[in-house]
Amino acid sequence: MRILIVDDEQAIRDALGRKLKREGYDVSLAANGLEGLRLFHGEHPDLVILDIVMPEMDGLTVCRRIREVSETPVLMLSAQAVTEEDIIDGLNAGADEYLVKPIRLNEFAARVRALLRRSNVPTPQDDSTYNDGYLSIDVVGRHVRVSGQRVHLTPTEFKLLTVLLENAGRVVPQRELLEQVWGREYIDDVYYPRVYVSQLRRKVEPDPANPIYILTEHRVGYRFERQDKS
Numbered sequence: 229m230r231i232l233i234v235d236d237e238q239a240i241r242d243a244l245g246r247k248l249k250r251e252g253y254d255v256s257l258a259a260n261g262l263e264g265l266r267l268f269h270g271e272h273p274d275l276v277i278l279d280i281v282m283p284e285m286d287g288l289t290v291c292r293r294i295r296e297v298s299e300t301p302v303l304m305l306s307a308q309a310v311t312e313e314d315i316i317d318g319l320n321a322g323a324d325e326y327l328v329k330p331i332r333l334n335e336f337a338a339r340v341r342a343l344l345r346r347s348n349v350p351t352p353q354d355d356s357t358y359n360d361g362y363l364s365i366d367v368v369g370r371h372v373r374v375s376g377q378r379v380h381l382t383p384t385e386f387k388l389l390t391v392l393l394e395n396a397g398r399v400v401p402q403r404e405l406l407e408q409v410w411g412r413e414y415i416d417d418v419y420y421p422r423v424y425v426s427q428l429r430r431k432v433e434p435d436p437a438n439p440i441y442i443l444t445e446h447r448v449g450y451r452f453e454r455q456d457k458s
Contacts (some may be wrong), residue, residue, distance in 0.1 A: 229344065230254040230271060234264030234290065235279040235305060240331070244277065247333045248340065261285025265293055268300075275344055278323075279305045288321040295322030299370075301347045301383045303339065305329060315420075319427045324384040335413070342411035347383040358393055360456035363432055363441065365393060372432065379431050384409065388424055389432070392442060392452035401449040425450055 231253045235241045238259070245255045256271055258264035262284040268276060276294060278287035291302050303325045304318050318326060325343050327336060356367040364373045367390050372379045381389065391408045392400060405421045406414050414420060425444075429436040443451045 229274040230256065231275045231277065231340070232256045232258065232264065232267055232271065232273040233277045234258040234261065234267075234282065234287070235277070236260055236282045237279070240279075240305075240329070243333065244331070244336065247337055251337050251340075253340075261287065261290045265290050268294060268298075273300065274347070275340065276300055276302045277305065277340075278302060279307075281307065288317065288323075291318070291321040291323050295380065295382075299380065299383060301325075301343050303327060303343055305331070315423050316427070319382070319423070322382060324382045338411075338413045342413055343383070345411065346387045346409065358454070358456065360454070362434065362455070365389065367393070374432055381428070381431065385424060385428050385431070388421075388428060389452075392450060396452045396454050399445045399449050399451045405449060421450065 231248055233241055233244050233248075233255060235244070236259055241257045241259070245257055248255050256267050256273065258267050260283045264276070264278065265285065278290055280287040287304055291304070294300060294302060301324045302322060304323045305327055306314065307329045315326060324346070325339060327339060358365040362375060364371075366372075370386060372381055372386070372389065388405070388409050391405065402418060402421050403415060406417065410417070410420060425442055429439050429442055433439045433441060440455060441453055443453055445451060
């Protein structure tokens with residue numbers, strides 16, 4: 229797998245690149261957003277790692293440009309503590325994940341592995357498709373449509389929807405969601421499901437403020453409610 233690292237700090241680029249090469253990945257490096265976007269279009273990497281604050285073009289803008297043409301997973305690097313608002317901004321731009329500097333290399337490598345796992349095509353299950361006329365989900369084909377129109381989900385959003393669909397009618401506890409969607413490395417990031425569910429509702433629900441598909445069980449978790457009555 230090839231990973232593209234885009235960061236204007238050479239020391240960080242080099243350190244992350246060396247770590248990923250030791251992990252067995254092919255690595256490309258870019259020092260600014262424009263160079264990173266050029267390499268992305270030329271090399272088609274399996275994962276992009278983007279610093280947020282960069283010259284020429286900032287990371288959020290690069291991420292938006294990538295999302296116009298690709299669902300390649302994107303990990304954002306932030307020099308400050310990440311709030312829920314930061315995550316929402318990144319999600320709106322199309323990012324899958326945040327990591328805060330200074331970066332612990334072992335944690336970084338673990339999160340890269342987890343993100344690449346989430347981007348893999350799921351194994352077919354009994355409930356690998358869903359269609360009620362409004363919302364249709366093809367897990368194997370990785371297609372989601374609302375009223376016949378293709379909806380673009382990030383790999384993490386798609387994995388979250390898949391896990392909820394496979395457990396339709398059952399409340400999935402937050403910690404179970406964290407483990408199944410994000411991986412054990414994220415078991416303490418308890419705000420992740422809330423933020424990502426909110427974004428997912430915005431994309432698939434007829435009225436995100438009054439959801440009919442992704443329901444909240446207060447203090448417990450979330451449940452996917454089928455509307456096709458199958």
